Amino acid sequence: MKTIILCGGMGTRLREETEYKPKPMVEIGGKPILWHIMKHYSFYGYNEFVLALGYKGNVIRDYFLNYFNYNSDFTVDLSAGGKVSIHNHSESENWKITLVETGADSMTGYRVKLCAPYLTDERFMLTYGDAVSNVDIASLVKFHKEMDTIGTVTGVFPPSRFGDLILEGKMVKKFKQQLKDVEHQSPINGGYFVFKREFLDAIPNDPTVDLEKLPIDTIVEKHQLSVYRHSDFWQCMDTFRDNQLLNKMWVENPIWKLWQ
16 A cells, blocks of 8 residues: 655745755654654555655655665765765665655645556555654554545644643633643544545546545545544644754654654
8 A cells, every 4th residue: 555645835834944945854853754754654564655746846856866875875986987886775765655746836635636646556545744643554554444434534632732721610720731631622633544546536636626625525525534543642843843842852752763
């Protein structure tokens, strides 16, 4: 099963990093967040990726075309016409990556539509290129197959950024910083989708189509979107503050790092 990763957004709330690179190439611990996402899927044995490129997509193309050069020691022999010898393959991955140009201004639904020719299985996975998690991909896929719905979305429960006030009348009964109430809180869309291939039929061939609107609404109306509840770690990287947090976590306790 292949995994589409949406890599075309500009990341306007992360301008400190995205002026010269696309959001999925913003680094955590010296590696693009895109790399972290791919390592996560690869840990569960899913090594085929379709990257939907857009804003500054050439940065992503360059990274993978020169992957060994960026992640290895090497020698350039100019006397032999610039022959390159790679010395250590410390970052050798069992990945097969298809890079698809989907337009700088396209919406997410259209980006997925343009990836359709490269999807060869009856199901595919899809996620955003700006969030990391320790979601159990094997359990997610198993759940999707058991539910037998057209689509499954992973519902996550991020803690409140500003804290929560527990009230008793007009008085504060308790103040909880970064409360996560899985029992009563509604989950939010955390990405990590699994779809049957027929979902692609619900996406019009229109650059203005947003994945989360018409296509998703279509299968919701048919009662064909199930939710896989993930109450453990999930963190998006929308802002510079998020990026700083993830870099701090990478040093102290990278919960999403399941691989060795």
